Amino acid sequence: MKHSPVLEKQIQPEKPRRRTFFAWLWGILLSVAFLEIGWVVGTIFKSRKQREETKRALHLVEAGMIQNYEPGTVSAVPEGQFYMCCLNDGSFIALSRNCTHLGCSVPWDEKKQTFVCPCHGSTFDQTGKVLTPPAIRPLDYFPVRIENGLLRVDISTPLKRQAFDPSQTVRM
Ligand code: FES
CATH class of the missing domain: 1.20.5 (Single alpha-helices involved in coiled-coils or other helix-helix interfaces)
Known part of the structure; x- marks a missing residue:
């Protein structure tokens, strides 16, 4: 078709x-x-x-080289609002400057070798341990890392504790 x-x-x-x-x-x-x-x-x-x-x-604050610290010294690090403590054994701990009682800023007293809170008189030693109440908890601390001799502190979160323990420190 x-x-x-x-x-x-x-x-x-x-x-x-x-x-x-x-x-x-x-x-x-x-x-x-x-x-x-x-x-x-x-x-x-x-x-x-x-x-x-x-x-x-x-949140990372550089706190200088470890060789700049003498054992048994406390140095304020204003940009991180903490203290870098080089303990007698050469280890380091970064302490918050806020009192654990009611949060006042706690200065280091070089003569007394203690932190003395101006608000209600709490005192703390170089590791942050309470020496005198009314504070009942040690000063908070921040994690520290040592990188090529440089101290780096993570200030994102202060760590609370009930007592000082050497595991809270770092050393070279
Ligand atoms: S705020 Fe430091 S002792 Fe009260």
């Missing part, structure tokens, strides 16, 4: 070249979309990691 030329044109299947072109186009568009999604997700994770690193770096 022979169709008319008009009918023959209507029932002619779509040309394969055209279909292939659209398949390629869709493939490219989908690839671009997946690449963009991957880039956005990667950027979010990367910026979160960078923010955490920046935050950590902001």
Whole structure:
């Protein structure tokens, strides 16, 4: 049976070249979309990691080289609001300057070799241990790391304790 030329044109299947072109186009568009999604997700994770690193770096205070400290000395580190204590055995502990009674700032008394709180008279020794109440807990301390002889103190969170323990100190 022979169709008319008009009918023959209507029932002619779509040309394969055209279909292939659209398949390629869709493939490219989908690839671009997946690449963009991957880039956005990667950027979010990367910026979160960078923010955490920046935050950590902001909380790290350099307290100088260990050779600058004499055993049995206490040095204020104003930028970190703590004291770096080099104990008699050469180990280090970073003490918060806030009294554990009601939070007053506690100065170091060089003559008495103790921290003396001006508010209610609590005293603490070089390790932060309570010598005189009303404070009942030792001064809080901060984690210290020694990197190539440099003391680095993480001031993000003061650590509370019930007593002094040598594990709270670091040494070279
Ligand atoms: S705040 Fe230091 S003794 Fe009360």
